[in-house]
Amino acid sequence: MSILITTVIYNNYSISYKKISLKLHSKFKISRGSKSTVNTLLISAKKDGYKGIGECVEYKRYNENLKDITKYLNNTRKQNDILKVKSLPLQAALQNALLDIKIQRNRKNFIKFLNLKKEYKTFITIPILSINEILLKKKQIKKLNYIKIKLSKKNIFKTLDLITSFNNKAKIIIDANEGWTFSFLLKNIKKLEKYNIFFIEQPLTAGKQNKLKKIKTKISFCADEDFYLNKKINNQIYKWVNLKIDKFGNDKTIKKNIKYCKKNKIKIILGCMVSSSLSIVPALRYAKFCNALDLDGAMFLKKDYSNKVKYSNNFLKLNSNFIWGKKKARV
């Protein structure tokens, strides 16, 4: 079901939204839950015969749900300051819709306008799976050089052993999504050092980063949930951060955070939600500021927008005919 409502006026753009549910190939499970569908709002901006679009994905970890976002859109008549737009994923979507129009006005395709490459290297995620399900992925895992595995407290070493038995060259990111404990890390860090680990992402609940200081290891840690709007990162604890557009919203805040990381010598991996190509493609404009990419979110969708991003092993490939940045037929 989808509803189209014209609501807000933003800098003389008329903004409307449409609810879109995107089905996944299979269940995507991480330590705090799982999903088979991703709920989004397709945000449209219209002005002077142009139409631009952006995708707003709900981000429940930070209390960003579509119910509140649509309520905000329905109750707002005018807002000209992006920083005052309630909801960070909505700020991001709105900005992407306006950028879409800017590209159209310049009559260049988005690859040229944003000075993007045609393909990018990205980590590929393996969500939490049973041992049997991982066995079925042997062929795929063998071909990867960069793997991100989601792990809860269960089957950690069984999973690592199995993946390493298929492929002992691949660099592995472990993403615990806040699901581990300090005592587990302390006890097992030496064992974890035996694997080819790129970094461990957000092992402990956000806010407990000081505890990581007590872990003596050559493995780096990466802040994801700890790296959120206005949260300062300690570079003695975290060598990496996961930058997701939906966690910061607007360009000004994103650039400010990138600057902070550069100044403090913190490396950046550009990440994403499970989302369509309409989220992945605009995010690539920040790739040049980042040290690695984790932009495989659209790979899990059953159906994506036409001329979508294509994934092949560790590469994401852009199609210059993708809908974003292109003149839309109906305005």
Ligand SMILES: [Mg+2]
């Ligand atoms: Mg993460």
